Amino acid sequence: MEPAGAAEAEGERVTSPERLLQELRAKGTLPEPWRDAVASVPRELFLPDTIEVGEEIVSRGTSPERWRQLAYDDVALVTQVNDGGATRADEYRLPTSSSSMPTVMLEMLELLDVREGQRVLELGAGTGLNACWLAHRLGSEQVTSVDIDGALVERATRNAAAAGYKPVFVCGDGAQGWPAGAPYDRVIATYTVPRVPYAWVAQAPRGRIVTPWGGSFCHYSYAVLDVVDGVGRGRFTGSPAFMRTRPSRPHRGFLSDFLHHLDDGTESATTLNPYDLAGDFDALFYVGLALPDAWFHLVEADDGSGEATLWLLADDRLSWAAAEYAPDCRKYVVDQYGPRRLWDEAEAAYRVWQALGPTDTGPGRPHGRPERPARLAGRRAPRRRLSRPTGGRTLVAGFTRGADAATGAPRGGQTRRRAVAQRVSSWRLESWSLRRTAETWDSTVLTEM
Ligand SMILES: C[S@@+](CC[C@H](N)C(=O)[O-])C[C@H]1O[C@@H](n2cnc3c(N)ncnc32)[C@H](O)[C@@H]1O
Numbered sequence: 298m299e300p301a302g303a304a305e306a307e308g309e310r311v312t313s314p315e316r317l318l319q320e321l322r323a324k325g326t327l328p329e330p331w332r333d334a335v336a337s338v339p340r341e342l343f344l345p346d347t348i349e350v351g352e353e354i355v356s357r358g359t360s361p362e363r364w365r366q367l368a369y370d371d372v373a374l375v376t377q378v379n380d381g382g383a384t385r386a387d388e389y390r391l392p393t394s395s396s397s398m399p400t401v402m403l404e405m406l407e408l409l410d411v412r413e414g415q416r417v418l419e420l421g422a423g424t425g426l427n428a429c430w431l432a433h434r435l436g437s438e439q440v441t442s443v444d445i446d447g448a449l450v451e452r453a454t455r456n457a458a459a460a461g462y463k464p465v466f467v468c469g470d471g472a473q474g475w476p477a478g479a480p481y482d483r484v485i486a487t488y489t490v491p492r493v494p495y496a497w498v499a500q501a502p503r504g505r506i507v508t509p510w511g512g513s514f515c516h517y518s519y520a521v522l523d524v525v526d527g528v529g530r531g532r533f534t535g536s537p538a539f540m541r542t543r544p545s546r547p548h549r550g551f552l553s554d555f556l557h558h559l560d561d562g563t564e565s566a567t568t569l570n571p572y573d574l575a576g577d578f579d580a581l582f583y584v585g586l587a588l589p590d591a592w593f594h595l596v597e598a599d600d601g602s603g604e605a606t607l608w609l610l611a612d613d614r615l616s617w618a619a620a621e622y623a624p625d626c627r628k629y630v631v632d633q634y635g636p637r638r639l640w641d642e643a644e645a646a647y648r649v650w651q652a653l654g655p656t657d658t659g660p661g662r663p664h665g666r667p668e669r670p671a672r673l674a675g676r677r678a679p680r681r682r683l684s685r686p687t688g689g690r691t692l693v694a695g696f697t698r699g700a701d702a703a704t705g706a707p708r709g710g711q712t713r714r715r716a717v718a719q720r721v722s723s724w725r726l727e728s729w730s731l732r733r734t735a736e737t738w739d740s741t742v743l744t745e746m
Contacts, residue, residue: 314339317369317399324371326400328407334433335399341368343396343424343456349375373398376424380543381448389550392540394449396424397487401537406430408507408521408534409483415439418478418500420471420508421487425453425464432462440464441478443471445543470544474500483507489516489541491589498522498529506531509539512589513547513612515581536578547612552594555610556617562632569644571595571607571620571629580650587646591616591639609639618643 314336321327327335346357348364350372357364367374377394378384406427411417417431422444431440437457442464444450450468457464467475471486472494479500486497486508497506501524510520510533517536522529541547574580575595590612598604602623609618616635623629631640 313369317371320369320371321399321403324400326371326403328403330411330434331403331406331430334430335403337433338426338429338460338462339368340396340399340426341365342460343426343429343453344368344374345376345452348396349378349390349392371399373401377446377449380446389554391546393543394423394444394446395540396426397539402427402430402487404535404537405485405487405507405519408519409485410505411435411483415482416478416480417441417483417485418475418481418497419443419485419487420474420497422450422453422466423487424449425456425466427485427487428453428464428466429457429460429462432457432464437463441475441481442466443469443475445470471542472496472544476500480504487539488543489539491516491542491545493520493522493529498524498527502527509537511582512585513592514588515585516541517578518582533582547590547592552608552610555614556608557614558634562617562619562634565631565633565640566628567620567631567640567644568628569620569647571605571622574643574647575607580647583650584643584646588639588642591637591642593643609643611635611637611639 317340318327318332318336321335344357344364346364348355348367350367350370355364355367374396375392375394376396378390378392379388380393384390409417411431411434413435415435416439417435419428419431419440419442422428422442425442428440428442442453444453444466445468447468450466454466457466465478469475471488472490474484474494474496476496480503481501482504484497484501484504484506486506489509489511491510491512493506493508493510497508504524506520506522506524506529508520509516510518517538518533519535519537520531520533522531574584575593581593588609592610592612594608594610596606596608604624605622607620607622609620611617616633616637616639618631618633618638618640620640621630633640
């Protein structure tokens with residue numbers, strides 16, 4: 298199928314699917330089976346007139362060149378904030394739909410391992426672009442795509458038609474799957490779930506499920522499950538950052554909305570270097586299993602002191618903790634406030650993780666987090682002043698300084714994540730009993746592949 302719309306020769310060089318192809322090729326993130334789909338489905342047909350990247354809001358009407366350039370950049374573009382409701386300039390902007398980063402879309406499609414002739418269910422239609430990549434490869438009649446937002450479903454249908462595709466777009470909560478179109482060979486979700494709904498397992502009885510998975514603390518993982526005899530088994534891999542399922546979003550807002558009673562915290566000291574926790578992706582993943590309902594934010598000093606504050610913040614906004622890092626210390630000051638002792642919870646989980654022994658590769662992030670919701674957009678988070686730096690030790694690794702696919706750094710995530718999955722399985726078995734129920738995650742067992 299030919300790309301719809303012919304750009305003038307000059308513009309085409311810089312703002313066409315070919316430019317995106319070049320970028321993906323240069324990064325080594327363009328799998329051959331998907332090359333033709335990326336080349337043939339122009340991303341610009343799927344974008345609204347206003348898109349956001351980081352804190353930049355770009356209107357097609359006033360900045361047509363920038364808008365078109367972004368359309369063919371390998372970046373995630375936010376296409377809706379605050380569920381499409383009116384948003385004041387000073388209001389927090391929660392991204393609620395987007396055109397995902399093409400590299401990440403392709404990574405997921407590779408994990409999905411799609412073959413010709415298969416039927417695919419996508420949860421999270423968004424702009425419709427991913428459904429149309431699938432439709433290009435498999436045929437429109439093989440693809441069903443669900444979104445919880447009716448306005449987005451209508452728009453995705455129009456976008457797809459403009460590009461010459463007709464996958465089935467339907468409105469509903471993806472947690473139910475789409476039984477009318479079952480059975481499917483593949484199920485792909487493009488939002489994060491804290492639990493894999495059993496409907497997905499039931500509707501793909503011999504299929505594969507790929508979904509971003511996790512709670513508030515660390516939702517940077519895919520779960521890849523193969524279904525056999527009514528049970529999905531699989532592994533965690535990658536480090537994507539997707540928006541979360543709408544029915545299960547924690548309170549949103551600026552950091553300042555979560556911080557209160559700053560002078561009333563209970564002070565203690567810890568020997569756990571905040572960077573040891575925040576700088577090790579696998580540790581974060583593991584600790585996230587213990588804190589599915591709290592999140593963290595590391596704020597580094599910009600005064601050259603090398604100091605930093607690691608904030609832990611409960612979704613219910615009742616509890617917070619702050620751990621202060623200072624270079625050359627052996628002990629770190631911790632303040633905790635509220636009914637929960639968030640640092641104690643995180644440290645206890647970290648110590649269990651530590652006791653399990655080293656992973657088979659060193660610390661660092663497998664790759665980037667392009668779609669991490671800009672929860673703190675526009676506001677600088679406070680960093681607490683240190684009262685008493687103590688002891689002596691060196692900085693290990695900065696959370697934001699890990700390897701990144703965008704820079705072509707090696708990924709090497711698979712082996713590590715397999716090790717993590719193993720530990721997670723045993724930890725889950727030790728600490729939580731695996732219940733068998735019809736609807737919940739617990740009926741799908743995560744084991745090493
Ligand atoms: C990252 S966007 C999807 C990108 C899309 N696949 C594309 O190609 O443009 C995530 C989408 O998931 C949708 N969503 C969130 N929670 C959902 C749910 N429980 N059921 C169905 N859709 C949901 C949002 O409305 C949003 O459009």
